[in-house]
Amino acid sequence: MYSTKPPSDAVIAPASVIKKAKVEVVTDRPRVHTMTESPVPSTRIGRIFHYGSLVTGMGIGAIREGVRRMGDSEESSHVGQSQSLFMSPANLEMLVRKLSRMRGAALKLGQMISFQDSSFLPPEIQQVLNRVQDSADYMPRRQLERVMTQDLGPSWRDKFSSFEDVPIAAASIGQVHAAVLTSTGQPVAVKVQYPGVASSISSDLNNLAMLLSASRLLPSGLYLDKTIANARTELAWECDYVREAESLRKFRELLKDDPVFDVPEVIDACSGARVLTMERMWGVGVAKIDMLPQEKKDWIASEILRLCLREVVEFHYMQTDPNWTNFLYNEQSGKIELLDFGASREYSTEFVENYVAVLKAAVRKDRKGCELYSRRLGYLTGLESPTMLNAHVDSILALAEPFMQGGDEDTLYDFSHQTVTDRVRALIPVMIRERLTPPPEETYSLHRKLSGAFLLCARLHAKVSTKKIFREIVESA
Template sequence: MHYGGLAAGLGWGMASEALRRSTSAGDSTEPRPGLLLSEANVERLVNKLSKMRGAALKLGQFLSIQDTKLLPPQLEAVLHQVQNNANYMPEWQTERVLAQDLGVDWRQHFASFDMRPFAAASIGQVHSAVLSPTSPLASAYPASLHVAVKVQFPGVRQSISSDLANLKWLLLATSVLPRGLYLDNTLRVLERELDDECDYVREAEFGERMRTLIGRSRLAKDFAVPRVVKELSGPMVLTTEMMYGKPLKDALELDQSSRDWIGTRILDLCLHELFEFHLMQTDPNWSNFLYNEQRQKIELIDFGASRPYNEHFIATYGRLLSCAIAEDRDGSIRYSQELGYLTGEEDEV
């Protein structure tokens, strides 16, 4: 019903916009956006995608970080709003998920727990809490540790495939996306990533693994990874040490030297993840990278999209980079095809 209602609303918006334009002055030479992306329809898309959660919101977030040249400016503006918008669960539903994963006595472990989330994303919301000094877990963690508790929306994982199929129908029916975005491949990748991100046990394991790898490397002086509170985590709840930095999406406010420092470190991290760790956090959402100016560190959160890579991939990707650096076009094409980035059927550019 969500998708049918949205499609009907978009159709009504297109008809209304067509009528409005037909009655307005027709001698203007200023280009006008397509009927589908009228101001009213843009608002409809934001409101619906934000409420649908799961696949719909994830697709909106994914598209919002693509090359802006591919997207109409109206759609780009919508998707940037979607990236920062998400509805919260009602309190009773949050408590039910917490009790299901942590036990009915879950509150005994917290000195305080803010039931109003401070963040929400495609599959869950995040709460601020403080561990109780009288909890049975107190001896295992610093006194009154401030933590972030991520709680998954019920039913999100079970609806991934059907939601993506409905979204594909909606996007094709409305032609809202430009050509060249490889929709089928994009949706396949999103389905795999969403399923991984819904597995909080997997995310906890990769978070701890990345924390260990970075802690043992020279990156430790510039990066921090939050500790996982395993005893207060499960399939739908993930509790980690709180990080206090500002998202890198706000880094444009910083001075040039700070931005240069951040950019250099992020590139260093990327190369380490690929060629040293063979493990990469593949979600390019800048909200997962926090700059803590006081600590002079970049804090890394959210490892649900982490992916290990085998030796063959790493070696081939290294050859591709070497060819690109040497401006070896034939070599770049050959290794891109071997990795599946190109098919060999692309137009000559």
């Protein structure tokens, strides 16, 4: 692929079903996963059948779990909720296995949610979300041939002097193959979309919504309908490889003179609606750079955080996928390589101005300013209870802590000792219970990305000149 790492939402499946390839791939996670081949259900009827069998199977599993617990008086006296019956260990295995084989919208939605702090979710759902990050099958060669032929023609293999049929990574939307161009001998990464995934987005999400609603596992304050509507939009973007190619070219232009970042070149002659070929990148995923000196880790974390702020404030355009595997560090070039632009999106000038105003107010610890600009953004209606207002503003101030004024501007913020996550986590139950309106649509993906940057800084134990970065990018806006 770009390197030996998976794409943005890439996951390698556990030993689960069908046929195992004789290959093992080491991801940015500490485990080694065996890639598993299985056909992608590509028709609407076929996918509905799989969802129907999942619901039926989990219902039967719940009944079996209830019967089992009836025979264990001690356990039944402690566990009696239908929720626990529905998400029994056997049902969890069934759900992860089915989503891994289905791929598509449901698997992607789980991965999207799992990159946020999900401490407010029931432990059963957390377990599924964690598992689906580590499970996806790849399609058999006959389906690969069909997609490649439809996009690049029956002689598509002539475009490559070599093409590895077994992918080097499998994701929820597609899989990635290593190849070499016949025309130039250039190593490339070829991203191939699973058949039927794009056309099944709406039905997949509707089925998932019914499953989650029936199980009553999610609190009402999550606004599941808004979350799924947002996922429907983002997934349609990610399935549009022509749009992703345009986003890739835009970022390559935005960062063409940047001394820090590299963006791969799109190979138009080998790309189409469901196939995207690009220059292969050779860096190492930033989550795998433990052996680098700490000062280099600090630099990498600082530059990624700086880029996140630039994307919002300066570009009004952001690659919103928070997965750390989107960032590679190339020790030879000394640059950070950027990958996977399907989730890129534009922000209006009005949104950015109000969002920047909230950030500036938070850094000044101006609670009234935070409340005012939160209403302008649509976070608040003006009818919230004092409890909700305090929790909302407290969460903003906590998130702004690394950038707050006062003291020496060059003072380094130590992300390894931050308590921001714990403080925000403590406020989430209040905001879910008291919230009167869902968050602004733009902030779903924006906050996933910023949260991912913060978590990466913590993962690298980075010390960052956050005040200086904030002054240079946000205060000057």
